Amino acid sequence: xxxxxxxxxxxxxxxxxxxxxxxxxxxxxxxxxxxxxxxxxxxxxxxxxxxxxxxxxxxxxxxxxxxxxxxxxxxxxxxxxxxxxxxxxxxxxxxxxxxxxxxxxxxxxxxxxxxxxxxxxxxxxxxxxxxxxxxxxxxxxxxxxxxxxxxxxxxxxxxxxxxxxxxxxxxxxxxxxxxxxxxxxxxxxxxxxxxxxxxxxxxxxxxxxxxxxxxxxxxxxxxxxxxxxxxxxxxxxxxxxxxxxxxxxxxxxxxxxxxxxxxxxxxxxxxxxxxxxxxxxxxxxxxxxxxxxxxxxxxxxxxxxxxxxxxxxxxxxxxxxxxxxxxxx
Amino acid sequence: xxxxxxxxxxxxxxxxxxxxxxxxxxxxxxxxxxxxxxxxxxxxxxxxxxxxxxxxxxxxxxxxxxxxxxxxxxxxxxxxxxxxxxxxxxxxxxxxxxxxxxxxxxxxxxxxxxxxxxxxxxxxxxxxxxxxxxxxxxxxxxxxxxxxxxxxxxxxxxxxxxxxxxxxxxxxxxxxxxxxxxxxxxxxxxxxxxxxxxxxxxxxxxxxxxxxxxxxxxxxxxxxxxxxxxxxxxxxxxxxxxxxxxxxxxxxxxxxxxxxxxxxxxxxxxxxxxxxxxxxxxxxxxxxxxxxxxxxxxxxxxxxxxxxxxxxxxxxxxxxxxxxxxxxxxxxxxxxxxxxxxxxxxxxxxxxxxxxxxxxxxxxxxxxxxxxxxxxxxxxxxxxxxxxxxxxxxxxxxxxxxxxxxxxxxxxxxxxxxxxxxxxxxxxxxxxxxxxxxxxxxxxxxxxxxxxxxxxxxxxxxxxxxxxxxxxxxxxxxxxxxxxxxxxxxxxxxxx
Numbered sequence: 001x002x003x004x005x006x007x008x009x010x011x012x013x014x015x016x017x018x019x020x021x022x023x024x025x026x027x028x029x030x031x032x033x034x035x036x037x038x039x040x041x042x043x044x045x046x047x048x049x050x051x052x053x054x055x056x057x058x059x060x061x062x063x064x065x066x067x068x069x070x071x072x073x074x075x076x077x078x079x080x081x082x083x084x085x086x087x088x089x090x091x092x093x094x095x096x097x098x099x100x101x102x103x104x105x106x107x108x109x110x111x112x113x114x115x116x117x118x119x120x121x122x123x124x125x126x127x128x129x130x131x132x133x134x135x136x137x138x139x140x141x142x143x144x145x146x147x148x149x150x151x152x153x154x155x156x157x158x159x160x161x162x163x164x165x166x167x168x169x170x171x172x173x174x175x176x177x178x179x180x181x182x183x184x185x186x187x188x189x190x191x192x193x194x195x196x197x198x199x200x201x202x203x204x205x206x207x208x209x210x211x212x213x214x215x216x217x218x219x220x221x222x223x224x225x226x227x228x229x230x231x232x233x234x235x236x237x238x239x240x241x242x243x244x245x246x247x248x249x250x251x252x253x254x255x256x257x258x259x260x261x262x263x264x265x266x267x268x269x270x271x272x273x274x275x276x277x278x279x280x281x282x283x284x285x286x287x288x289x290x291x292x293x294x295x296x297x298x299x300x301x302x303x304x305x306x307x308x309x310x311x312x313x314x315x316x317x318x319x320x321x322x323x324x325x326x327x328x329x
Numbered sequence: 330x331x332x333x334x335x336x337x338x339x340x341x342x343x344x345x346x347x348x349x350x351x352x353x354x355x356x357x358x359x360x361x362x363x364x365x366x367x368x369x370x371x372x373x374x375x376x377x378x379x380x381x382x383x384x385x386x387x388x389x390x391x392x393x394x395x396x397x398x399x400x401x402x403x404x405x406x407x408x409x410x411x412x413x414x415x416x417x418x419x420x421x422x423x424x425x426x427x428x429x430x431x432x433x434x435x436x437x438x439x440x441x442x443x444x445x446x447x448x449x450x451x452x453x454x455x456x457x458x459x460x461x462x463x464x465x466x467x468x469x470x471x472x473x474x475x476x477x478x479x480x481x482x483x484x485x486x487x488x489x490x491x492x493x494x495x496x497x498x499x500x501x502x503x504x505x506x507x508x509x510x511x512x513x514x515x516x517x518x519x520x521x522x523x524x525x526x527x528x529x530x531x532x533x534x535x536x537x538x539x540x541x542x543x544x545x546x547x548x549x550x551x552x553x554x555x556x557x558x559x560x561x562x563x564x565x566x567x568x569x570x571x572x573x574x575x576x577x578x579x580x581x582x583x584x585x586x587x588x589x590x591x592x593x594x595x596x597x598x599x600x601x602x603x604x605x606x607x608x609x610x611x612x613x614x615x616x617x618x619x620x621x622x623x624x625x626x627x628x629x630x631x632x633x634x635x636x637x638x639x640x641x642x643x644x645x646x647x648x649x650x651x652x653x654x655x656x657x658x659x660x661x662x663x664x665x666x667x668x669x670x671x672x673x674x675x676x677x678x679x680x681x682x683x684x685x686x687x688x689x690x691x692x693x694x695x696x697x698x699x700x701x702x703x704x705x706x707x708x709x710x711x712x713x714x715x716x717x718x719x720x721x722x723x724x725x726x727x728x729x730x731x732x733x734x735x736x737x738x739x740x741x742x743x744x745x746x747x748x749x750x751x752x753x754x755x756x757x758x759x760x761x762x763x764x765x766x767x768x769x770x771x772x773x774x775x776x777x778x779x780x781x782x783x784x785x786x787x788x789x790x791x792x793x794x795x796x797x798x799x800x801x802x803x804x805x806x807x808x809x810x811x812x813x814x815x816x817x818x819x820x821x822x823x824x825x
Contacts, residue, residue, distance in 0.1 A: 042372065042658065043372055043373070043375070043376035043658075043661070043662040043665070044372070044376075044655065044658060044661030044662040044664070044665050045661070045665075048376075048662075048665065049665045049668070049669070052379060052380075052665070052669065053669065055380070056380075056383060056669070059380075060383070072376065073738070073739060074532075074738065075531075075532045075738060075740075076528070076531050076532055077514075079531075080532070080738070080740075084739075108519055109519075110514055110519070110521070110531065154789050157786065157787050162516060163514075163516035163517070163519070164516065164517060164518075164519060165519060187786050187787075187789075188786070189474070189783045189786050189787060190516055190517045190779060190782075190783065191779075191783070192516055192775070192776075192779055195654050196648070196654045196655050196661070199652060199654050200469065200470055200472070200648065200652065200654070201473060201474075203470050203652075204470035204471055204472065204473060205470075206473035206474065206787065207787070216654075218673070219652070219653035219673060219674075219675030219677065220652070220653070220675075222675075222677055223675070223677060290671075291669060293671075294668060294669060294670065294671035295668050295669065296668075327519065
């Protein structure tokens with residue numbers, strides 16, 4: 001560190017101390033520019049919603065003392081936005097939303113990026129996966145449904161979106177195998193527009209089942225148009241308390257569809273501490289809790305250390321199940 | 330029926346509050362301006378608005394977002410008409426006759442026509458939304474991958490056979506469009522196709538980049554030779570921002586035909602404004618007694634797609650309100666924003682929150698009137714753009730084109746693409762190869778391919794699924810008829 005830098009940082013610290021008398025120690029770091037949260041997809045999807053929910057909580061609870069912006073950087077199944085974040089190394093004003101795709105892109109070979117390239121700030125929420133059929137379909141649970149899969153897979157079309165290799169796909173493959181049917185014989189119908197196409201296709205009888213996040217089906221369940229065969233959570237979910245978990249149905253499979261936030265690599269210890277403390281505070285605020293409830297998201301808070309260990313385990317699990325169906329070698 | 334009117338009155342009482350009226354106005358104006366800028370569409374407009382909606386009650390939030398959506402639909406074609414630069418995919422068709430109209434000094438009429446047609450399309454779409462939501466939503470469920478593929482095939486053949494000049498060149502352009510559409514990662518197999526190792530191509534080529542290149546930048550190239558020429562336009566004609574009685578009569582039937590068409594296409598999952606506008610244009614041209622006027626400033630060629638587009642945006646709300654699933658990119662953003670406010674649109678919305686559902690529907694009626702009132706006076710300063718000499722106007726268009734490109738993905742690589750496509754557009758215009766089939770094939774290419782594969786997955790590989798399903802068969806027959814019609818017309822033209 002050269003003299004000029006020490007002088008500058010000393011100056012900055014004294015300015016800060018002046019701005020926030022009594023609260024700031026000289027070693028503290030605070031963002032000095034507007035915060036940018038990157039949603040690595042277009043507006044409207046899960047990342048976008050998470051980024052905007054974090055934005056809302058940070059702003060309304062006045063946690064960062066700077067304006068918070070959300071920018072949409074779609075491309076490469078998240079890679080474009082994440083590459084942008086990687087380029088901000090050492091700068092503490094940049095966050096990005098992420099999800100299991102950061103593992104899957106790497107596993108499937110479409111991106112070189114891994115979670116190890118970033119400061120994995122916090123895992124924040126999760127949704128759970130379900131398999132849904134039409135309400136008038138004959139199947140009541142995993143057992144009879146997958147028995148039919150085993151008998152004649154050519155009659156069963158399974159809707160998945162937006163592309164193979166994601167959590168929805170992995171859930172169905174794992175279940176197929178657990179129930180003793182052949183994962184390679186499953187006919188997946190791929191819908192790039194996800195629920196917007198999958199649900200009409202299911203209701204119109206074009207496909208027999210969809211593998212999807214629970215929240216996407218909730219309105220149809222309430223309206224009595226769709227039945228859920230099982231859910232990937234550990235405990236039953238209050239909104240759908242009649243639906244048994246896969247675990248209850250005898251399959252040892254608990255599978256969260258989580259989303260979290262990460263920061264640029266190369267942050268100083270002070271910067272890391274600022275953000276870890278901020279996230280700790282944020283998940284306890286009323287604004288955050290209310291937003292989760294409104295969105296039907298379950299809290300799934302894991303601070304950096306726990307989050308990183310969790311990712312390492314998920315990475316192994318996904319590699320195994322995709323290898324089994326030959327999607328990777 | 331009494332119920333409907335009772336509910337509509339409830340809705341009107343919600344939407345007519347001073348706050349809501351103010352937000353309809355602000356949203357409508359904002360949307361119009363956003364729609365005018367190339368590259369910025371309604372989805373971006375609504376997303377920008379989300380932070381503002383945090384403090385609102387859900388009804389006001391949804392009303393404001395709908396106003397932006399509508400405003401962008403109204404504004405999207407301004408740039409198409411004035412500078413041949415569509416702001417959005419659904420505004421491409423408005424270039425075909427809107428720009429020739431503006432060039433021949435009828436810009437005021439073109440802008441008025443577009444606003445009035447949008448208004449009529451919106452009102453008819455609303456009426457459909459109020460009275461026919463249930464049956465149309467139920468019928469749309471019949472629409473599976475086979476039907477979707479056949480519909481797109483029809484939209485494509487109709488566009489080729491109706492575009493100017495040689496039919497072979499039309500096919501050539503479509504082929505190019507399809508080839509470009511295959512670039513990128515394939516969602517079904519995960520294969521990376523034709524990217525030549527360039528990472529920026531992994532997501533495929535954004536059709537908006539191609540559009541800006543082929544339309545806006547090419548237009549600058551074409552006009553470069555005339556850069557010092559002062560346009561001799563009739564200034565009295567420019568000032569007239571209205572339609573004459575005869576013009577209204579000429580466009581009334583096309584607007585009435587296109588609106589239901591647009592609405593139905595809007596309801597179908599994943600079809601959208603592009604198909605609606607292209608199809609309505611094709612229909613009008615093929616039933617016109619003087620099809621040769623199309624593409625040279627035919628007023629009904631502008632009115633029909635404008636009406637179809639706005640009716641289509643009403644149709645896109647049907648899946649949102651009845652199934653709780655978004656029918657378009659914009660409605661997906663609206664859904665997200667509403668969920669953050671604790672409201673989930675869907676089958677039970679009308680029972681649980683009638684004041685929201687009907688407030689929104691009524692506010693659209695109010696919003697359409699307001700947008701007409703915003704857009705007609707706005708046309709007066711817009712037409713003055715034509716008085717700007719080309720040596721100032723052309724650099725401006727060039728700047729806007731490149732700026733719009735950058736806003737799409739914040740990618741400098743897109744500058745290379747936009748320049749390449751501008752060059753391609755110039756060459757295509759010299760060889761008189763039509764551009765619309767290329768753009769349409771690029772937009773629909775990926776969807777067509779996936780629909781084809783999904784249909785074959787479901788049928789276990791037999792092609793029978795395409796002709797055994799009646800709706801699909803009907804579209805295939807229409808595609809064949811339009812092809813035969815195009816060939817006949819072409820033969821007649823060449824024999825002359």
